[in-house]
Amino acid sequence: MINIGVQPLVRAESVSKKFVIHKDKSLKDRILYWRSRSKSRTEFLALDDISFDIALGETVGLIGHNGSGKSTLLKVIGGIVEASDGVVYRRGRVAALLELGAGFHPDLSGRDNVYLNAAILGMSTAQTDAVFDEIVDFSGIGEFIDSQVKFYSSGMYVRLAFAVAVHSDPDLLLVDEVLAVGDEPFQLKCMNKIRQFQKEGRTIVLVSHSAEQVADVCTRAIVLDGGRVVHDGDVGTGIRILRDGYERDRVEHEAATDHHAGAVEILGVTVESVGGHALPAGPLRRGSDIALIVHAEVRRPVGWISGFSLLTPLGQAIYRLNTEGLGIDLPTRPGRYDIRFELPAVNFGVKRLVVTAGATQTDGTPLALLDPASFLDFDDDPLGAGVVQFDARGRVESVQTA
C-alpha cells in the first residue's frame, strides 16, 4: 500500500515535549513562594527528539511501558498537545479516539450528541445527516437514540462514540487504548472496522498495551522507552523488545532488593539430541527427541530451582519446565552444574522458538535470567497451523446421499 515517492501523511521532525510540573497551584502559593518558584517546578521530558514518517495506508502500533510517552506522542500527532521543540507536519482529516464519548453531553439526547460529536470531528450537518442511520445501526442503540445520554449504559455510550468516529471519514485515525473497553462482540466489531479502514487505505496509529492486538493489525511498530524511540519497524521485533524490557526490569528490580542477588548465574543453554549428539543442521523435524542443557553456576550456597521457557517470537510462552516440576532437588553447594531436560517427540508448530532459561529461589524469587538463551527452528507444518503440529490424517465418509 505504500507508494514510494508519495508524501507521507505524518512527519515528525525531532519532536520533544517538556512538561513542567508545578507543585503549587493556587495564586496564594505562587505569590508566597515567588522567590523559590524555580524549586517548585520540575521539568519532565516526555518526548525526546523523536522523528519519523508515517506513509499513507500504514497501520502503526505505538507501544511502550506505562509512562514511556506513547499517549503524549499520539496527542502531539493529533495536535491536542503542542510540541515544545520540533515540528509535526500532517495532512488530511484526522479523527482522534483518545477517549470514547469525549464531547458527549449527558443531558442531551443521543441524537443531539451524535450531531455535536460529529461537528467536533469536523463534519457538517449535511454530512452527518447522510450517515446518521449508519451510525445508529453500527452502534446498535436503536430506539434509545432519542433518550438522554446519561441514562445510557457505559457500553452504549462507548458504542455510540465509536460509531460516530469511524463514520467521520478520517484519513488518519488515532486510537488510544479505547478498544479495551466494551464487550467482546463490540471489540471484534471495532477490529473488523479497523481492518476495513486498512483495506480502504486509511492510516491508523494505535496505542495499545495488548501485544496481540498490535501484532494482529499493525504493519509497523514504534517502541518508546523513556520518551525515545528504541525500535521502529517490524512488529514482531518491536514486541520482543518490549517484552524483554519488562522482564529485565522485573528481574533487575527484584534481584536488586534481595541479598541472594548473584548467588546463581545461568551461563548458557545447549540443545542436543537425547543421545548426546549434536543436532543436525537446519530445522528440526516433527517427532525429534531433543535435550536442553542449562549450564548454571552456584556462587554462594542457596536453595534454587532452574528451568526454561519456550516462547514464540512475539513473546507468547508456549511451554515451561523446571526442576521443581520434575521433582529434582538441586545441590546447594557452590559449583558448576549442567541441568539436563529431555523432551521426546517434540511437535511444535511455530517455525522459530526462543529459549529462555532462569533460576529462582525455592519461594520463586528470581535469581538469574538468560533471555534469549538459544533458538529452536522447526520445520513448517505442511498440513495444519498452530503452536503444535501432528501427523494429521483425514477422510470423508458418506452418511447419507440423495
Added chain:
Amino acid sequence: MTEANAGGTVRTVAEPLQSIGRDRSFGRGTWSSVGEVASHRQLLWRLITREIQAKYKNSSLGIVWSLMRPLAQLLIYYVAIGQVLGAARSIPDFAIFVFTGLTAWTLYSEIITSGTNSVVNNGGLVKKVYLPREIFPLAAVGAALFNFAVQLAILIVATLVLGRPPLTLDILYLPLSVILILVFATALALVLSALNVYLRDVQHLVEILLLVLFWASPIVYSTGLVHKAIGGTIWEQIYLANPVTLAVLGMQKALWVAGSSDKAQFWPDSLWLNMLTAIAVCLVLLWIGQRVFSRLQANFAQEL
C-alpha cells in the same frame, strides 16, 4: 465514505503537508485563528445550542428561568432603592431605567463569568480533540447573547405597555451599546478563560470583581448623581471611560425614553463619539486578548 474507497482502491489525500500548531507571529496568527473558528462555525452553533438546551433540560419551566433572575433583581432594586431609599423620585419610569441597565449588565457579566469557566468546563474536549479553543469562550458569548435577546424583548414589551415606545432616533445607541459590550466582554473572557486554566483562583476573583463593578456603572442610580458628586474632575472622566458605563448609558439613551427626553437628567457630551472610540479601543483589546489566548492555549491539554 466516498465511493472510490469502497472498491479497495488506494486512498489519496490531495492536501499538502502542513505543520500543525499555532502560528506565533502577530498578524498572521490572528488571521489564521479567525479562519479556523470560521471553518468550525457549525460546531460553534451546536455548542451554543447545547449550552442553552442543557441548562434548562430537566426543568419544567425551562427557558423561563433565565428571566427569573433579572426580574427578581429588578424587583429588589425597584423596591429597595427606588421606593425605600427614594431614588425613584428623581428618576422617571424607574422600573424601565433599572431594567435597561440590568439587561446591559447581565449580558456583560454573563459573558465574563461563563466565558471564564468555559475552557475549564470543556476540559474533557480540550484534552481529547483538537479544536480551535477560542470556540469555547465564543460559545459562552453566544449563549449569553441569547439570554440577552430574551430580556431585551421583555424590556421592549414593557416600554410598549407603559406607553413609551423607544421610537426616537436615539434607538441607534442600542446596536452601538451591544457591540461595545460584546467586544469588550469577549476580549476579557478570552484572556480570563485562558488564565483560569492555569490559576483556578481567577474564576472566584472574577465573581467578586463583578459584584463590585456592578456599582461602578449607573444601573440603579442616575449619572446625574455622579455628576453632582465628582462633576468636572478627573474622577468623572475615569468613571465615564469605563466601556460598561458607556454601554449602559447608551442603552438607557436608546430605551429609557422618559429619561432621554427629560432635561433634568444628566447626559455626558458627545456620548456616541465616546462609544465609537471605546469600541475602537476594545477591538484592539480583543486582538491582544486573542494573541494572549493563542499563546496560552498551547499548554491547555496538559494543565487541565
